[in-house]
Amino acid sequence: MTNWYETLDGTQAQVWDRLTQGANKRAHVALGTVSIDGQPEVRTVVLRDVDPKTRSLELYTDLQSDKITSLRNNPKAAIHLWDADLALQIRVQADVTILTGDAVMDRWNAVPDHSKNSYGITPSPGQPIPESTAYTKKPDPAVFAVLSCQATHIDAVYLGDIHRRAAFSQVGDWTGKWLAP
Incomplete structure (x- = not known):
């Protein structure tokens, strides 16, 4: 029996799983x-949705946050996940599209009411305030944004008894290759 980490196909399937x-x-x-x-x-951030077929991931954020300014300037990001149960580190490089308005209303409507408070802080996130609690939270769908992350490269490191590392890239048609860990 072959373990998932012994083949490139198994490793890639485990990453997406x-x-x-x-x-x-x-x-x-x-x-x-x-x-x-x-x-x-x-x-x-919280990982909200993943589609292995399109190799995309979704994250939610407040449109007023610093990360939006950064992504508008450079629409690339890295996402890191550590899975302690599998001793697996996953790093994803992605091109990011910022979605807002009508394009994300279905996601906004699915956000639990108590979580909607994270989208609509006054003053906006990162702004100076005179005291630690000198801000208000009022849900505002106008500042709700979805970061649609299109994976371009994945680096997976298995840290079991014998370490293994694999890289998968859009450029290589996702076939993958082994790397020294």
């Missing part, structure tokens, strides 16, 4: 972008 499960469980992932002044930025 774990990403899909992560979205189903609303897993927290790290999202990396580049600020407008060229500095790296990483923050924790």
Whole structure:
């Protein structure tokens, strides 16, 4: 019997399975972008949807957040997921499209009421405030955005007894290759 991490096809299937499960469980992932002044930025976001067939991932955010400014300047991102159960690190590089308005109303309507408070903070996220709680939260669908992330490259590292690393790329038609871990 072959284990998933012993073949490129098995590794790629496991990556997409774990990403899909992560979205189903609303897993927290790290999202990396580049600020407008060229500095790296990483923050924790919730993985909302994954489509292995189209190799796309979705994240939700407030349209007023700094990550939107960064992505408008450079629409590329990295997404990192660590799966402790499998000892699997997944890094996805992606081209990002920012979706808003009518294009995302179906997603907005599916967001639980208590979670909608995360989209519509005054003053906007990252702005200085005089005290730690000097802000208000009022759900506002006009500032709700979906980050549609189209995977272009995936790096998967299995850290079991014998480490293995594989890379999959849009350029290589997703066939994959082994890399030294």
